[in-house]
Amino acid sequence: MNMLRFNGFKCLLVLSILCYLTHPVLSDCRDATFDVNFDYFPDKVYFDNDIGTSNSGFNVTYHNNYVILTNKYTSETYVLYCTATQPAVTAATNYIQVPVTNVVVSDRSFISFLEILGEEKTSLKYVDDKKTITSPCLQKYNYLSDNFNYANTSLVSSVDVIFTNKPSNTGGKYVTISYDEDTPALQKAEWIKYMSLFFNKTAIANEAFDKIRSNYFCHLDNLSKVPNETKKSIAWVSLESDKTFTIKSSSFYPNVTSDAAAFLLNPQITTDLSVDDLKQYISGAYIVIDMSDLVAQYSTLDAWKNLFGYNQTSDLPRFLKEKLLFRTHKLLNSNGNDDWSESSASRPDLILQDLIAIQYPSYQKDYVVNWFNKFAETGDEVVISADKCNDATFGLPKTDFGTCVPTKFFGDGRNNSGIQIMDVGRNEGNDKHNKDGDSINNDKKENKVKPGVIIAVSLVGSLLLLGLGALLLAVSRRKYRERFVKLRDEPVVQMDSVKEVKEVKV
Template structure:
């Protein structure tokens, strides 16, 4: 009887532990099996006591990967629903924090001289949002449909295998991605416009889980105020404010977070970063660094990339002596023709001269351009090799997420011996 009593006591204790939230599913190993015969100390006339079987308890197991196609059905606040996380190594324009069932993203610098930041709480669907979200926009993840309002966001969706989630864009005109073009031709995408003229009704009809756009801080050009006013889930992507090529590219992790695709984004980014750094290492120690200047006047002003801009970083990594590398600005500085000519007249290379497709076009734009040594030597290269029929430039689409391809082009131009087998992808040498 003592042995049986001890067994029943242990069984009750196990049941109580489970009821209090324990995760144990089986009785302790020292609990004896049900006796096959009555104990010898019990009188034969006494009734046999049959112990009750231990109850079956469902265990809530923590996922080993992020949930990309489903919601939580049995929520446990102690479980980490985002075992696959991203960390940022090059991007400085946003942050991400992880909690058990939600993520907090903060866009730190949405546009130049912005005095506002944007916060987003990404809640795993099937779980409750945090009690206090302040001014943050709450979005359930993973999202299942998205409107992308910048062509720079399309490579994110393509690289992550998410183009099937794309339901709308701002405009068809400048898109180069062949898979997105196929969706356009098949009537699978809708244009919602851009800026203050965005078609809010069209966006509402689409009912997207997410609209990803950008801001410039001017109500005439920003779409997000109207879209937010209509209670649509709108987030601002600030990749263009980054000052390094890899910083821009790392925003693929930003997009991935809304789809719980952190693992894929990390893999893609590590590949891009590794290739970029390997090529930069080759060019870093070159003995000869050719002098370079960039761009062309717009409405009488020559906007030269600042010495701390992503263009300057690209040129430095390609082994160039950028003539405005001593400048401390991260944007573009407005200069006159005379200021540029004084410093760059004998430069070895001229890059990115606007929309120009030939030396003849440059000469016709302003005869003074022919006085630059780079023009005279035929060392003028433009990043407009990949244009669609409407003038959409793939350099500003694919190139932002794939700076290693841009860097390879620049190294090929400046130091062809370092990449003898590379064929220019975005750049072309301008013919007479």
């Protein structure tokens, strides 16, 4: 009986070790045989119902070995699965095995999302045009291919997924990311969760978005006490290809402008404006932000004045006199391509801080504006080059998004005309903001758990488990031997005792 008990213990120990070593894990789930009892997606995308994040543009439905992902704007549905065997889902046509490792992006604004996830080094293979990239590390290593031939079916079949901003009739590997000027700032950033599902990195996406969102609302709350009488008006304008003008009013602009404690200049007619109409509408704006896509020859202040009808210096509005005309071209690469188009979608917290800074420089005295350059001043641009690459964080998930300290800020007491109309007292805590990571220009020192450490910890854990099993095995064998020896020797001792007693009686 004891021998059987011991053999049973050994079998259980061996089976436990084998289960530990062979149980499917996320790192190798692409080759795993489907286990109905194993959840291949333990980290779930979650959503908050606060203002600005309640209308996510996609739905996620989880099953043990696959995820159903739906873009609500395009009605595209994808089945993401993480096993060697493709699941059978009713009415599904688009299947993508995850995690993907060979990715194409047709819109460079997606690059910053991949950088946050830490996939820009290993998974990103093709971009639309390498010359437009502002990411310092992607400039430095220059391993990407561009001019992807979407008509080449063999080339398309060789990649895992193609992230695009326009729906494709062919479906399959084309995945649409649906944000534009009608998408509020935080809702744009939330698409990182959508993209993370293709890399099994939802935990990283959740954490990153939570930090960005938390900072955003912190700054919004800090300026919530600015009196309406001292709020400034901001006009976002654009010169269109047909030579008409637009005053931007799509959802993104009133959303982020209001959150920055300002009023959006939004007349009844905002499109197809003549130059005279535009000048009339924006004459009273405190700040004007030009979003025009200007070619190099028209990207000087004098050329801009001529295009926008301000070539007569005697009739300049206040925003030009006080150098409060901005463009989103502060960060540029050596080819003149702006970083706003590449990075702003993923960082609404920095957009908000930039807007606050150009109105109230005293709010964060040491804050460095990322994207809004003073167009009325020369030399306000910063060229992003390959030597700005932080090799230590290249290809790793980004975790440093800065911090925001809750404080009370009441503005500057000046009205939209710049006249001091009230005493707001002493604003608190201005120097506590702009911690490391608040600005793209800051050197970021990120505390990362290195892959070598993770591997070492895993090996130590495995060795400890095996050692524990060996120890239990040794203890069990010793107890068995002691029991066997005791049972074997005990009768001999008893017989010797009987013999001695008999001899005494004789």
